[in-house]
Amino acid sequence: MxxxxxxxxxxxxxxxxxxxxxxxxxxxxxxxxxxxxxxxxxxxxxxxxxxxxxxxxxxxxxxxxxxxxLHSRRGIPVLGKIAAGQPILAVEEAEELLGLEPTFFGQGRFFALRVRGESMIGDHITEGDLVILRAQEEARSGEVAAVLLGDEVTLKRVVPGKQGLELRSANPTVPSIFLGPQDEPPRILGVMVGLVRKN
Amino acid sequence: MxxxxxxxxxxxxxxxxxxxxxxxxxxxxxxxxxxxxxxxxxxxxxxxxxxxxxxxxxxxxxxxxxxxxLHSRRGIPVLGKIAAGQPILAVEEAEELLGLEPTFFGQGRFFALRVRGESMIGDHITEGDLVILRAQEEARSGEVAAVLLGDEVTLKRVVPGKQGLELRSANPTVPSIFLGPQDEPPRILGVMVGLVRKN
DNA sequence: CTCCCGACTAGACCTGTGTATAGTAAAAAC
DNA sequence: GTTTTTACTATACACAGGTCTAGTCGGGAG
Structure with a gap:
């Protein structure tokens, strides 16, 4: 409603x-x-x-x-701060809608996150960029995904290894996160399918 | 026609x-x-x-x-190779149209160029990215612009200096270009207003 | 209990709009 | 020189579809 x-x-x-x-x-x-x-x-x-x-x-x-x-709710919602347990993809929470074709990045449900900080700078993703993600709960090896850690959403490259899951950062000054089999698996919100930068 | x-x-x-x-x-x-x-x-x-x-x-x-x-000609045309003297912004030449709102990047006439090579990597622009440009003949100092050099279009940061115009690259391995007052001023096709990356 | 509002049914009016018939005139093709 | 194509005017018809009047039923508020 x-x-x-x-x-x-x-x-x-x-x-x-x-x-x-x-x-x-x-x-x-x-x-x-x-x-x-x-x-x-x-x-x-x-x-x-x-x-x-x-x-x-x-x-x-x-x-x-x-x-x-009038205020179309079509488009890709740009989600702001997201708290754990909240309905992540509630379009109503969107601060903004990206005016591009629904199928611009393919089939599926999409959302966008505004990048804060330089933790993915190695992948040429910088402060202020809008990262476009397809909403899904799984990520394949090597994909960049939005991961819920505690009550924070971070963008990390998901790499399953021998000792567990690695959430790799693309910035040498930001440490990667290693999750062993005893750790609770992180909740994946979506995988990155693109990027939009407005100067 | x-x-x-x-x-x-x-x-x-x-x-x-x-x-x-x-x-x-x-x-x-x-x-x-x-x-x-x-x-x-x-x-x-x-x-x-x-x-x-x-x-x-x-x-x-x-x-x-x-x-x-049916095949709408709205949207931002993605221009491929551009030869000197050709009608640069002929929409008919477009290899593709980006399906986003005409006003997505503001007012004006826009086109997109697919980035080849890593000459602007310092600005986090990488191979395959679509750089969105507003079609205009002038660039202000510090703006990234599509510049026609000979019969090639390159993306460079335009910096007017004391001895003339500098077309600065954002990659240490790619030399910047300096144009003195005796050189013909380069033709500017448009200034960068954004970037779209599809994975 | 009454009132109001949301969510409908039934039926009708009338105009906006797609489309048809019948032409005219000039340019292009053959 | 004749036919075809492009580009229109003028008029008319039928129906799709916006909108109106009149009503029913249920739920929530006062």
């Missing part, structure tokens, strides 16, 4: 966004109704009017399909 | 793309007609049908605004 919307209104808004980015044009009132099984266009129209009054959409009266979702 | 389209058809296609990305929904046949001053919707409809037959659009019969531009 996004900011004062009812559950149904959220669903309708989400459908409209999905439909639009899938088809290239917004749905009609009746197409919305059909999607939810409404037997009257009035039901869909009511929800859309509510969404408009609440500022989530804009539409031109009388014009078919002439509607625009 | 893009690939077998008449001049008018190109204009119509461009208008449809602009309208759609500006409004969030495609124009009607009559809105296209109005834009070009056609006094009959038939004229616009004919062009749109031609565009559809040629594979540049798709539309659902009878449905208002239900049209989709």
């Amino acid at each position: 996004t900011r004062g919307l009812t559950a149904r209104q959220t669903q309708v808004l989400e459908f409209i966004e999905e439909f639009t980015s899938g088809h290239g044009y917004p749905p009609t009132v009746r197409e919305v109704a059909a999607n939810f099984g409404f037997r009257s266009p009035r039901a869909a129209h009511d929800h859309m009017k509510a969404l408009e009054k609440k500022g989530f959409m804009r539409s031109r009266a009388g014009r078919p399909r002439a509607l625009e979702v | 893009t690939r077998g389209l008449t001049a008018r058809q190109t204009q119509v296609l461009e208008f449809i793309e602009e309208f759609t990305s500006g409004h969030g929904y495609p124009p009607t046949v009559r809105e296209v007609a109005a834009n070009f001053g056609f006094r009959s919707p038939r004229a616009a409809h004919d062009h749109m049908k031609a565009l559809e037959k040629k594979g540049f659009m798709r539309s659902r019969a009878g449905r208002p605004r239900a049209l989709e531009v």
Whole structure:
């Protein structure tokens, strides 16, 4: 439920966004109704009017399909500080959305983290960069992943070794972390698929 | 004239793309007609049908605004090899288009260059990175710019000094270039505004 | 208990819009 | 010189689709 919307209104808004980015044009009132099984266009129209009054959409009266979702929640969310146990990928928590095509970095669910510090400088990732990650719980050897350590998220290269798991830093001044078999395995939030830097 | 389209058809296609990305929904046949001053919707409809037959659009019969531009020419063009004297920013020359919002890196006309080699490694720009540049002919001191030297485009930091212009590399093994007042000033194609890396 | 609001159904009105028929005129192709 | 293509005008039709009136039902607030 996004900011004062009812559950149904959220669903309708989400459908409209999905439909639009899938088809290239917004749905009609009746197409919305059909999607939810409404037997009257009035039901869909009511929800859309509510969404408009609440500022989530804009539409031109009388014009078919002439509607625009305003603060789109499509795009890759840039997540800020993340606390352990919190719903990591709650889009609502996003401080910002990156305006690029949903499939820009391939298939899957993505999020971005703003890099603080120079711990991955060896991989040419520097302060302020936005690292793009595909949300997944596993990482293959050698992949750079966002790892939850305590209540901090850090970016590390995951390298399984003989004595356990190595979380390798790409900066000689930042020590790598070695986890033995007795240690609790770290929670992986996503693996790095790209990087965006805005000067 | 893009690939077998008449001049008018190109204009119509461009208008449809602009309208759609500006409004969030495609124009009607009559809105296209109005834009070009056609006094009959038939004229616009004919062009749109031609565009559809040629594979540049798709539309659902009878449905208002239900049209989709297929291979969109919106986005930031990734330019490959560029020869001197050629129309540098001809979108048609693009090997690829980056699917991000036109305003992602701000206002202006943008293009991207794929980085070859490690000449800017000191600025954490590495092989394969896509450097995003705003198309402009001037660079301020300290900005990284795409510079045309002979028939090669290189990425250099532009630093005006006492004896002339320095095109500074960010790699100790790649020498910087110094241009005196007697040298022809280099042609600047654009200044760097960002970077996109896909793993 | 009553009132209000969210979430719908049923049915209808009417206009915006895709699309058709019938032409005109000029340029390009054959 | 004739045909084809491009680029339009003028008019009209039918229906998709926005929007209206009138109502039902349930849940939560006062």
